Amino acid sequence: MHLNIRGLISQYGYLALFIGSIAEGETFTLIGGITVHEGLLNFTGVILSTMFGGILGDQLLYWIGRKYGTRIIQKLKKYKNKVIKARKLIKRQPVLFVIGVRFMYGFRIIGPIIIGASRLNSMKFFILNVVGAAIWSIIFITIGYYAGGVVIPWVYKIDQHIKYILLISVVIIFLSIISYTIYSLFYKKYK
Numbered sequence: 001m002h003l004n005i006r007g008l009i010s011q012y013g014y015l016a017l018f019i020g021s022i023a024e025g026e027t028f029t030l031i032g033g034i035t036v037h038e039g040l041l042n043f044t045g046v047i048l049s050t051m052f053g054g055i056l057g058d059q060l061l062y063w064i065g066r067k068y069g070t071r072i073i074q075k076l077k078k079y080k081n082k083v084i085k086a087r088k089l090i091k092r093q094p095v096l097f098v099i100g101v102r103f104m105y106g107f108r109i110i111g112p113i114i115i116g117a118s119r120l121n122s123m124k125f126f127i128l129n130v131v132g133a134a135i136w137s138i139i140f141i142t143i144g145y146y147a148g149g150v151v152i153p154w155v156y157k158i159d160q161h162i163k164y165i166l167l168i169s170v171v172i173i174f175l176s177i178i179s180y181t182i183y184s185l186f187y188k189k190y191k
Contacts, residue, residue: 009035009041010040010041013035013040013041014041014045014046014049017029017041017046017049017050017053018049019053020053021049021050021052021053021054021057021137022053022054022056022057022060023057025053025054025102025108025136025140026140028050028053029050029136029140029144030140030141030144030147032046032141032144033046033140033144033145033147033148034144034145034148034152036141036144036145036148037145037146037148037149037152038148038152043141043145046137047134047137047138047141050137050141051130051133051136052133054136054137055129055130058102058112058129058132058133059126059129061109061112062112062113062115062122062125064116065112065113065114065117065118066116066117066119066122067116069113069114069116069118070117072113073113073114073117079110082106083110083114086107086111086114087118090114090115090118091118094124094128097111097115098120098124098128098129098132099128099131102132102136
């Protein structure tokens with residue numbers, strides 16, 4: 001049996017991007033950009049599917065935060081300082097925080113929960129969520145599109161590059177082991 005990957009992407013790509021963007025957006029928006037570069041999917045369709053997936057995911061997290069946020073946040077003792085900073089930012093700059101939370105490392109999931117727990121007006125959150133999702137989708141899909149110009153030709157010639165990939169991987173592992181060993185010896189000596 002022959003599996004037509006291009007046909008599957010063309011047929012189910014938008015749905016896959018929508019579902020993937022609900023939880024793990026950046027990866028799927030980048031992949032969406034690559035599929036646009038390859039002519040498999042339409043730029044506008046990819047933006048809309050990832051944008052709506054991102055909106056839905058953050059809306060769900062916001063409502064979880066509204067209902068259970070305080071209990072969830074209390075269990076995150078390890079991140080207490082980050083939560084306090086986030087709450088201050090939400091009070092001072094709610095517009096920037098809601099739009100920017102998609103771009104903050106470590107806040108992609110917990111950010112909307114904290115926003116919900118802060119009792120930010122639900123309509124205000126929704127409007128800002130839509131704006132943030134649109135900006136986020138356009139940026140990451142565009143990055144994926146241009147990355148596709150670099151990555152795709154390389155993927156088609158992967159067999160020519162495999163020995164270099166393996167060599168680089170071995171060197172990175174070797175250097176990591178050496179640096180960890182040196183650090184451990186130095187740290188123990190001066191502890």
